[in-house]
Amino acid sequence: MDSSNASLHHLSFFELSTNFVSEKFIWPKEENHNANQEEDLDEPIVDLEGFFNGEDDEARQTAELVRSACLSHGLFQVINHGVDLELIKLVHDHVKHFFKLPIHEKMRVGRSTDHSFWGYSFAHADRFSLKLPWKETISCCFHESGPDDPQAAHVFFKSAFGQEFEHIGWIFEEYCKAMKRLSLGIIDILGMSLGVDESHLKEYFQEGSSIMRCNFYPPCQEPGLALGTGPHCDPTALTILHQDQVGGLQVFADHKWKSVRPRHDALVVSLGDTFALTNGVYKSCGHRAVVNKWKERVSLVFFLCPREDKIIVPPENLVSSEKGREYPDFTWSEFLGFTQKHYRVDLATLQNFTKWLISHQTT
Ligand SMILES: C=C1C[C@]23C[C@H]1CC[C@H]2[C@]1(C)CCC[C@@](C)(C(=O)O)[C@H]1[C@@H]3C(=O)O
Ligand SMILES: O=C(O)CCC(=O)C(=O)O
Numbered sequence: 137m138d139s140s141n142a143s144l145h146h147l148s149f150f151e152l153s154t155n156f157v158s159e160k161f162i163w164p165k166e167e168n169h170n171a172n173q174e175e176d177l178d179e180p181i182v183d184l185e186g187f188f189n190g191e192d193d194e195a196r197q198t199a200e201l202v203r204s205a206c207l208s209h210g211l212f213q214v215i216n217h218g219v220d221l222e223l224i225k226l227v228h229d230h231v232k233h234f235f236k237l238p239i240h241e242k243m244r245v246g247r248s249t250d251h252s253f254w255g256y257s258f259a260h261a262d263r264f265s266l267k268l269p270w271k272e273t274i275s276c277c278f279h280e281s282g283p284d285d286p287q288a289a290h291v292f293f294k295s296a297f298g299q300e301f302e303h304i305g306w307i308f309e310e311y312c313k314a315m316k317r318l319s320l321g322i323i324d325i326l327g328m329s330l331g332v333d334e335s336h337l338k339e340y341f342q343e344g345s346s347i348m349r350c351n352f353y354p355p356c357q358e359p360g361l362a363l364g365t366g367p368h369c370d371p372t373a374l375t376i377l378h379q380d381q382v383g384g385l386q387v388f389a390d391h392k393w394k395s396v397r398p399r400h401d402a403l404v405v406s407l408g409d410t411f412a413l414t415n416g417v418y419k420s421c422g423h424r425a426v427v428n429k430w431k432e433r434v435s436l437v438f439f440l441c442p443r444e445d446k447i448i449v450p451p452e453n454l455v456s457s458e459k460g461r462e463y464p465d466f467t468w469s470e471f472l473g474f475t476q477k478h479y480r481v482d483l484a485t486l487q488n489f490t491k492w493l494i495s496h497q498t499t
C-alpha cells in the first residue's frame with residue numbers, strides 16, 4: 137500500500153478509534169434515517185430440522201415460509217441449520233482477536249489488487265472518500281480446494297500474517313465449508329419454493345468461489361450520523377450472516393427499516409442481486425448495518441457466488457410470455473468487475489449494472 141493510502145488509513149483509523157466522526161464518515165439523512173429504529177422484523181424463524189431429516193411435509197412448510205419472506209423482502213433467519221455453534225463461536229473469538237491487533241499489524245495485508253477480496257480494509261478508506269463505512273473488514277475467497285491451494289485461507293493467513301495465524305485460516309476454511317454445505321441446502325429449498333428443478337439452480341453454485349467477509353464495527357459517538365454498512369443489496373446470489381448479540385443489522389421491509397433481532401443459534405439468510413435467477417420473482421434484500429455508542433459489533437458474512445463464467449439465465453417457468461426477461465444475460469465475473477471497478481454497491485446496483493452492460497455491449 138503506498139504511503140498516501142497508509143496515511144489516509146492512519147487518519148481514518150485515528151478518527152474511528154477516537155470516535156471522532158469527521159465528515160468523511162457522515163451519511164446523508166435519506167440513507168441513515170431512523171438508524172436507531174427500534175421496530176423489529178416480526179417474522180417466523182425457519183426451522184430446517186425437518187427439511188434436513190427428509191420429512192416431505194416439513195420441507196414443504198419450510199419452502200412456504202421461505203417463499204413468503206422472499207416475495208416480500210428477501211431475508212429470513214434459520215435455526216437447526218447444521219452448522220456447529222462452537223465453530224461459529226470460535227470464528228467470532230479469532231476474528232475479535234485479529235481486530236484487536238495494532239493497526240500496523242492489520243495493514244500488513246491491505247486489500248490486494250489481484251484478489252479484490254483478500255485482505256484487511258479500514259473503512260474502505262483506500263477506495264472511497266465520502267460516506268465511509270464505520271467498520272474494519274477482513275475478507276478472503278473460498279472454494280473447495282486441496283490442502284495446498286495457494287488461494288486457500290490458511291495459506292493466505294500464514295503468508296500474510298505469519299505462522300501463528302495459519303490456524304485462523306484453517307478455522308475460516310472449516311467455517312466456509314459448513315456455510316457452502318448449508319447454502320446448497322437452502323438453494324434446494326429455494327428451488328422447491330419456486331417450483332424450479334433444483335438441478336437448474338444448483339449447477340450455478342456447485343463450483344465457483346465464494347467470499348468470506350468479517351465486519352468489525354467499533355462503538356461510535358454519533359450513531360445517528362455514521363453507518364456501519366450503508367444501504368445496499370448484496371450483488372452476490374445468497375448471503376448467510378451470523379451476527380453477535382449486539383444487534384445492528386436492519387432490513388428494508390414494508391417500506392421501513394426494521395431491526396433483525398440477533399439469535400446466537402440462528403443464521404440470517406438473504407437473497408442477493410445475482411439471485412436475479414428468479415427473473416425478479418424474489419426480492420434482492422435491501423439491508424444496512426447501524427452502529428451504537430457503547431458496544432463493538434462483529435458479523436460474519438458468507439457470500440455464495442455463482443461460477444464466474446456461467447451466464448445467469450432464469451429457468452423457463454419463471455419467464456412469462458407477457459413479462460419476458462427482467463435482466464439481460466450476464467455472468468458473475470462481469471457483475472463483480474462492475475462493483476469493483478465502476479460502481480459502489482448500493483440499493484440499485486443491479487439496475488445500474490444492466491444499464492451499463494447494455495450500453496457497453498458491442499452490437
Ligand atoms: C461482491 C461484493 C461487494 C461487497 C462484498 C461482496 C458482497 C457485498 C458487497 C458490500 C459488502 C455491500 C456494501 C458495500 C461494500 C462496498 C462494503 O461495505 O464492503 C460491498 C463490498 C465491496 O464492494 O467490497
Ligand atoms: O454487519 C451486518 O450486519 C451487515 C453486513 C453486510 O450487509 C455485508 O457485509 O454485506
Ligand SMILES: [Fe+2]
Nearest residue numbers: 368369370423
Ligand atoms: Fe450486505
